Amino acid sequence: MKRTGFIEVGGVARPHGIRGEFCIKSYADSPSLFGRVSTVFLQRDGGRPEPLAVESWREHKGMVLLKCKGVNDRDRVDELRGMAVLIREDDLPEPDEGEHYIVDMLGCRVRLDDGTDVGVLETFYENPGQDTWVIVADDGKEILLPAVPEFVLDVDLDEEVIVIDPPEGLLDLYLNPEPPKKKKPRRRTAKKKPRPKKPSAAE
Structure with missing residues (x-):
């Protein structure tokens, strides 16, 4: 898939200090990504991305601390919070060789090793430890596939095809779910009336 715009790599969490530095919750595999770019773009609720020139970055307690030109105090950072x-x-x-960015894979056809068409890789969810792919079949049904090496056999970006080997039963779970079993109605039986107690000889 041809790259056409921007990719989200994190979110503004909170100010750090009083000189305009702010914490970013990073989605990147390596925080060093922020040291390779001269400009980041901040966006709120799908609006127009706002460019900011990167002055410096560093790691701090599992987050990235970023300092950008024009952001010089906590009040300005508070305006950016959540973007x-x-x-x-x-x-x-x-x-690296044999690796691919997920943004380049979106829109690729997904097939099984025998050539059976599964659907299109529509989007993905980021989870701790692994991503989850959302594959949409031609009938609109969604399939959630853990994006781990044992389930992804091949990625051909030139042909825009991904070959997968999903866990047994996964496709049926999403494409051919079994209807809920109907409970058999209970047979009604006539309740036995208690027999009247016979009086004993002493009564």
Whole structure:
């Protein structure tokens, strides 16, 4: 898939100090990504991305601390809190051999090893430890696939095809779910009336 715009790499969390430095919750595999770009873009609620020139960055307690030109105090950072942090897709470094960026894979056809068509890789969810792909079948049904190496056999960006080997039963779970079993109605039986107690000889 041709890169056409921006990719979200984090979110503005909170101010750090009083000189305009702010914490970013990073989604990037490596925080060093922020040291490779000269400009980041901040976006709120899908609005127009606002460019900010990067002056410095560093790691701090699992987050990235960023200092940008024109952001010089806590009040300005408070205005940015909660905004998405984007970079240009073309600014992404080249991946290692055999690796691919998910943004380049979106829109690819997904097939099984025998050529059976599954659907299109529509989007993904970021989870701790692994991503989850959302594959949309031609009938609109969604399939959630853990994006781990044992389930992804091949990625061909030139042909825009991804070959997968999903866990047994996963596709049926989403494409052919079993209807809920109907409970059998209970048979009604006539309740036995208690027999009257016979009086004993002593009564």
